[in-house]
Amino acid sequence: xxxxxxxxxxxxxxxxxxxxxxxxxxxxxxxxxxxxxxxxxxxxxxxxxxxxxxxxxxxxxxxxxxxxxxxxxxxxxxxxxxxxxxxxxxxxxxxxxxxxxxxxxxxxxxxxxxxxxxxxxxxxxxxxxxxxxxxxxxxxxxxxxxxxxxxxxxxxxxxxxxxxxxxxxxxxxxxxxxxxxxxxxxxxxxxxxxxxxxxxxxxxxxxxxxxxxxxxxxxxxxxxxxxxxxxxxxxxxxxxxxxxxxxxxxxxxxxxxxxxxxxxxxxxxxxxxxxxxxxxxxxxxxxxxxxxxxxxxxxxxxxxxxxxxxxxxxxxxxxxxxxxxxxxxxxxxxxxxxxxxxxxxxxxxxxxxxxxxxxxxxxxxxxxxxxxxxxxxxxxxxxxxxxxxxxxxxxxxxxxxxxxxxxxxxxxxxxxxxxxxxxxxxxxxxxxxxxxxxx
Numbered sequence: 001x002x003x004x005x006x007x008x009x010x011x012x013x014x015x016x017x018x019x020x021x022x023x024x025x026x027x028x029x030x031x032x033x034x035x036x037x038x039x040x041x042x043x044x045x046x047x048x049x050x051x052x053x054x055x056x057x058x059x060x061x062x063x064x065x066x067x068x069x070x071x072x073x074x075x076x077x078x079x080x081x082x083x084x085x086x087x088x089x090x091x092x093x094x095x096x097x098x099x100x101x102x103x104x105x106x107x108x109x110x111x112x113x114x115x116x117x118x119x120x121x122x123x124x125x126x127x128x129x130x131x132x133x134x135x136x137x138x139x140x141x142x143x144x145x146x147x148x149x150x151x152x153x154x155x156x157x158x159x160x161x162x163x164x165x166x167x168x169x170x171x172x173x174x175x176x177x178x179x180x181x182x183x184x185x186x187x188x189x190x191x192x193x194x195x196x197x198x199x200x201x202x203x204x205x206x207x208x209x210x211x212x213x214x215x216x217x218x219x220x221x222x223x224x225x226x227x228x229x230x231x232x233x234x235x236x237x238x239x240x241x242x243x244x245x246x247x248x249x250x251x252x253x254x255x256x257x258x259x260x261x262x263x264x265x266x267x268x269x270x271x272x273x274x275x276x277x278x279x280x281x282x283x284x285x286x287x288x289x290x291x292x293x294x295x296x297x298x299x300x301x302x303x304x305x306x307x308x309x310x311x312x313x314x315x316x317x318x319x320x321x322x323x324x325x326x327x328x329x330x331x332x333x334x335x336x337x338x339x340x341x342x343x344x345x346x347x348x349x350x351x352x353x354x355x356x357x358x359x360x361x362x363x364x365x366x367x368x369x370x371x372x373x374x375x376x377x378x379x380x381x382x383x384x385x386x387x388x389x390x391x392x393x394x395x396x397x398x399x400x401x402x403x404x405x406x407x408x409x410x411x412x413x414x415x416x417x418x419x420x421x422x423x424x425x426x427x428x429x430x431x432x433x434x435x436x437x438x439x
Contacts, residue, residue: 022069028099074231105184328383
């Protein structure tokens with residue numbers, strides 16, 4: 001967790017500071033880092049300072065923001081777009097190369113796990129440390145401490161050194177401190193993704209309460225569902241620049257459209273890119289060589305429309321004989337929520353593969369009549385297990401092997417899935433006026 005006092009810097013180009021408590025303003029904001037081919041070049045530049053051996057990398061350039069007090073603003077974009085850099089600049093953690101930032105009020109932030117905590121100190125001692133950094137008196141810290149500990153649900157671990165904490169425990173303590181010290185501005189960067197479902201829901205409720213109490217929230221996330229439900233205004237960043245900002249739904253749709261356009265230049269399967277991104281384990285008698293998402297036109301796709309017919313296709317090669325292999329597919333939202341899992345054996349009419357022999361190749365399709373998910377980004381995980389053994393053992397399990405987007409141009413529903421609903425409106429006297437009495 002990292003926390004920073006709200007800065008009230010004034011730049012000649014900027015004019016007056018925002019007067020509204022909780023307001024945030026950035027003008028011409030940019031951040032450049034020096035990249036060097038060799039560590040020695042950085043050292044030589046530092047001691048000699050004449051010949052510049054490094055080159056500028058602009059992580060962020062020419063960003064203008066004007067956030068009113070009490071607003072909830074989402075920041076979205078692909079990995080490496082500059083979202084975290086922007087949040088660090090707004091929080092005062094990093095100094096800008098160009099432009100200026102002004103914030104009215106106390107700022108707390110949850111940006112990097114463990115940042116701002118002393119690993120040798122206990123959780124309780126780190127609460128005092130964080131509060132002192134924020135300028136909170138010892139008396140006020142003593143009053144706030146019980147609510148912070150209670151919200152974190154750390155129990156006896158609050159008196160253990162934080163170097164012994166798991167990532168989830170870091171989030172618990174960090175979020176509790178950041179939200180319980182009465183900030184005017186709260187900045188959160190995807191950290192909630194590592195928390196368990198119970199605590200993540202608890203944090204989202206706290207963020208909603210903070211918003212209703214008039215606090216300003218700047219929230220970075222890949223979870224478009226959470227962004228759309230929480231944020232009134234969304235900023236889309238791409239390659240260090242703001243490409244669009246406006247209502248959450250419209251900007252999210254622009255983001256997904258850009259993902260779809262770029263998808264034509266990318267390969268669906270991480271394996272085909274020859275990367276090690278997908279976590280993999282198993283005995284290896286059968287290898288999954290490729291995974292494709294096939295659209296209604298029968299073509300590989302990176303984006304599927306809500307309601308569109310699609311197929312997940314698994315291409316395999318048999319290395320050694322297997323008596324009863326079972327292929328399965330799992331679908332996940334990018335925040336880790338497990339949405340569905342199925343295989344060709346768990347059916348009303350099971351498909352049983354008695355034996356696959358070495359040298360054999362083939363394809364397995366899982367077809368769905370219509371994409372049930374609403375707009376967002378999702379993962380495919382493939383399961384390949386040997387069911388001739390008890391319990392079934394993994395042959396080639398590939399976690400999050402492919403990523404795809406779902407687009408919903410009609411936008412007639414909100415949430416996670418599209419439901420087939422029937423509505424009726426009757427004007428006049430209620431037809432079922434005796435339902436409450438049970439008659």
